Amino acid sequence: MITLRGVTKRYDTAVAVDHLDLEIASGKVTGFLGPNGAGKSTTMRMIMGLDRPTAGEALINGKRYADLTHPLREVGALLEAKALHPGRSAYSHLLAMARSNGIPRKRVEEVLETVGLEKVAKKKAGSFSLGMGQRLGIASALLGDPQTLLFDEPVNGLDPDGVRWVRELMRSLAEEGRTVFVSSHLMSEMQLTADHLVVIGKGKLLANDTIDQVIARSSLTAVRVRTPDSRGMDDLVARLDELSLEIQRDSEHEILVSGSSVEAIGDIAFQMNLRLHELRVVEASLEQAYMEMTASSIEYKSSKPVTAGVAPQQGQQQEVEA
Numbered sequence: 001m002i003t004l005r006g007v008t009k010r011y012d013t014a015v016a017v018d019h020l021d022l023e024i025a026s027g028k029v030t031g032f033l034g035p036n037g038a039g040k041s042t043t044m045r046m047i048m049g050l051d052r053p054t055a056g057e058a059l060i061n062g063k064r065y066a067d068l069t070h071p072l073r074e075v076g077a078l079l080e081a082k083a084l085h086p087g088r089s090a091y092s093h094l095l096a097m098a099r100s101n102g103i104p105r106k107r108v109e110e111v112l113e114t115v116g117l118e119k120v121a122k123k124k125a126g127s128f129s130l131g132m133g134q135r136l137g138i139a140s141a142l143l144g145d146p147q148t149l150l151f152d153e154p155v156n157g158l159d160p161d162g163v164r165w166v167r168e169l170m171r172s173l174a175e176e177g178r179t180v181f182v183s184s185h186l187m188s189e190m191q192l193t194a195d196h197l198v199v200i201g202k203g204k205l206l207a208n209d210t211i212d213q214v215i216a217r218s219s220l221t222a223v224r225v226r227t228p229d230s231r232g233m234d235d236l237v238a239r240l241d242e243l244s245l246e247i248q249r250d251s252e253h254e255i256l257v258s259g260s261s262v263e264a265i266g267d268i269a270f271q272m273n274l275r276l277h278e279l280r281v282v283e284a285s286l287e288q289a290y291m292e293m294t295a296s297s298i299e300y301k302s303s304k305p306v307t308a309g310v311a312p313q314q315g316q317q318q319e320v321e322a
Contacts, residue, residue, distance in 0.1 A: 001026055001179055002047060002148060006056030009042050009203075016042045018203035019056065024181050026147070029174045031194030031211075032183040033290060035298045039203040040183045041079070044150050047181075048077050060148050072101040076141030077150040081133040081157075086126025090117055090136050093125055094143060103144055111139040116165075130157030138169070149173060151182040155189060167193045187287035199290065201297025211286060218292050220284035222248070222256040223265050225276065229253075232274040239268055256282065 002024035009017040017039040024030050034040050045051040047058045049065030057064065060075050068074050084093050094108045112118045115135040120128075125136060134157050141149055151170070155163045163186075170193050174180045184190050190197070190211075197214050199207040207214050215221060227233050230252040237255060240247055246258040257265060262279055269276055284292075 001061055002150075002181060003059040003062070004043070004047075004056065005059070007043065007046060007053050007058050008055040009039070009046060009051060010054045015203050017046070017053075017200075020200070020203075020205055022198060022205070022208065024179055024198070025196075026179040027174060027177050028195035029170050029180045029182060029193055030196045030198060031190045032181060032198050032200075033187075033190065033294075034183075034200040034206075035294050037202075038200045038294075038297060040200065041152055043200070044077070044079055044152055044181075044183070047150060048075070048079065050079075070101050070144070072097060072103065072144030072146065074144070074146050075148040075150070076144060076146040077152075078134070078137040078141045078154055079150070079152045081130070081137040084125050084136070084140075086124065088125055089122045090125055090128075090139075091121040093136070094139060097140060097143055101144055107143060107145070111142045114142060115139045131159065131162055134158055135162075138166070146178075148179040149181070151180075153184055154182060155184065155186060163189060187285070187290055191286040199293060201294045204297075206293055206297070214293070215283055215286060215289045218284040218289035219246070219258055220288045220292060222258045222282050223260060223262055224254070224256055224278060224280055224282045225265060225269070226254045226278035227269075227274055227276050229275060232272065235272060236269060236274055239272065240265070254278075 004020045004022040007017055007020045020043065032040055042051060046053050065071060090112065091108060095105065098108050112121050115138050117135050128136065134154060138154060155166050158166065167189065170180055170182060194211060196210055197207060233253060237247055240257060245260050248256040250256065262281055266279055
């Protein structure tokens with residue numbers, strides 16, 4: 001289990017992480033989401049003892065990372081795939097880590113096989129592609145067979161097959177009862193991988209819920225209602241409008257209602273003796289719910305979309321936006 005108690009990190013006047021209180025439970029994949037600059041990487045670095053909190057404490061199974069006797073056997077992390085000596089082979093890199101923590105040589109061979117790098121084990125890590133570097137970083141995290149695992153953007157540089165492999169690996173580790181804390185900007189992949197979500201923005205906690213709960217809170221989640229009775233639909237819209245519900249009318253026979261439930265709308269339609277052909281929840285995607293939740297926390301916003309255009313001809317002036 002990972003525990004954060006009032007964890008805060010300040011750099012001069014800038015607050016990177018602001019009083020985070022969290023418990024990352026074992027036996028599930030917890031996704032860690034937030035815009036660029038939200039404080040995700042800083043939070044993970046404080047958990048791993050690489051940055052010292054300005055206030056509060058970050059604990060792994062009740063201890064600070066610095067107090068762990070054999071840290072690789074208790075916690076594994078992929079925070080920066082290229083954090084290794086480029087002149088060492090993948091095998092030598094892992095062997096040096098293993099020897100420093102009393103891990104047998106055989107385990108090096110096992111994790112190389114797990115991540116699919118056994119055929120390039122003797123190649124220098126500096127020649128690896130980004131995807132191969134990610135796999136080596138994952139092998140490093142798995143080396144000590146730890147109970148707690150942290151992964152910062154583990155699918156960067158991986159092809160679709162590699163992305164699916166990481167997803168299945170995360171799920172299998174959680175099913176073994178381990179604590180798995182993983183950050184990603186790929187919402188569709190997070191929706192397939194995570195059981196629980198932690199969302200932060202500008203260093204503050206925005207959500208700590210299951211994926212279903214995060215999506216359900218979105219205003220983009222609505223109830224679709226369809227009836228063959230256009231006059232009855234007019235009456236239903238008037239009734240729902242009295243309840244101050246947000247209504248989007250797609251046609252004379254179909255509406256989307258936000259802020260209510262299937263059960264409540266079904267009861268109203270029954271009281272009005274209105275025949276329905278469709279009554280169902282239309283959920284927002286995780287990406288839509290996330291974008292809505294973090295809209296006010298985005299640090300870097302584009303002023304306007306970039307559009308394809310024709311390059312100016314020689315002699316023509318090109319406008320430059322200041």
